[in-house]
Amino acid sequence: MGTYANKRSLNPNLTITGSSTVAGGKYRRVKIVGEATIEGDVQCQDLKCMGTLDMEGDLLSEHIGVVGTFALTGKTRTATMKNSGTVSISEDADIGVLSGSGTVEVRGRLQGHRMSLKGQITAGGDCEVDVFNLKGMFTVGGLLNAGDIDIRLFQDSTAREIGGEKIRIRKASLLHPLSLFFRPSPHAAVTATVIEGDDIYLEYTRAKVVRGNQVVIGPGCEIDLVEYKVLLEKKKNAVVRESRKL
Template sequence: MQSGIKGNLTINGYGSSNGGHFEKVKLNGRGTLNGNIECVRFECNGSGTVHGHLKMQNAKISGSGKVKGAVEGNDFAIEGNGSVSDSVSLTNKMKISGSGKIGGSLKADEIKINGKVTIANDCEAETFKADGQFTIGGLLSADQIDIRLHGESSVTEMGGQSIKVKGKKGRFYHLFKAFFPVKLTVKLIEGDDLELESTKADVVRGNNVTIGPDCEIDLVEYQGTLHQDDNAKVREIKKI
């Protein structure tokens, strides 16, 4: 990132620039970057667009920024409505507050979601925390998974050492649950310690397993302990 650095790039309002290597890139308004961007710091305040890949150390989208390519770097934060058309690969943290859309896979050491997120393919992290809604088209894999549901979420498969899913419900939930369901839908959940609520799964497989209220599970396989809430539906149980 040293050779060919052009200093800082700032676009205020309407404007466009070619890609390249920069120290700091800042888009205020509706700025457009045509080409791949490599920089230390990237900021998008408004509805800026990068037509290419973004490689950086730290990036933040505040507003409705778009990256029409892949993102690679250390830390990436979306506050508002941000989208990446390809994959995101980070060495540290991904934080999404608001609405985010990723057209490929997402990989980071720590992923924290507050809002609504769509990830087209796999999602991989050491720790994954979500407070809201999400759709993951592939495998969610993390050592620690902590989910607080707001509405409906879905993932194809989920695996980790510790997995907790809690259904966040308001005091009038039972009156309106037909219109505002709180549910995680998944084909397979596999891990060591599992605590599940409001989860609909084909197979749940673990060591110590707790099936909490509002769960609908076709098959539970466990090795150590199993606890099932009275308000949970489990079709078949196997100790392996």
């Protein structure tokens, strides 16, 4: 998708209030208050949606803010995205910093620098970032990879593989729901085939293989094999069927 749009080449602002369908293009700022459809690719500095926005094409932006529902049929690249609603992207997404609360679904590959979200993250392919901080649930079709992974688990979550330097997966407190409609389940668990990192602490996790330098297997875990180099600690109510020091 290239780099962010050249500010000098951008058209004046695009503002939609109410209900409308417009063509894509290059704009400084795009603001939607109501319900809108944009047909075609869009390049802009800022995009703000307060309502419902359907976009048919690719999006290249510096900043995206969503309060409501935003659906994109193409791919997106943005420096920041703050979400307070539902975002659906049909192809790949490159989001430098993702923050806020709500649901973000990327049917392709999701990458960026930092993700700090309260809610749900879904990636059809790999999810690769530097920092992955989530209070909620996730579904990753491929590899969830980050230098620092910190998950407070609300509902069942899955990834094919999980890899990182520091990995923390813990059950969220039942006393602190994200909203009146999104409460932690006492039976929530993470399922992955392989979990590999340097420093690993797991709760309520099911995996075939956990591999790391320092590994702590906490309550609610069911692990077939743990391979460790320095330390293995197994907490009460944790199941480790086989362990091996490398």
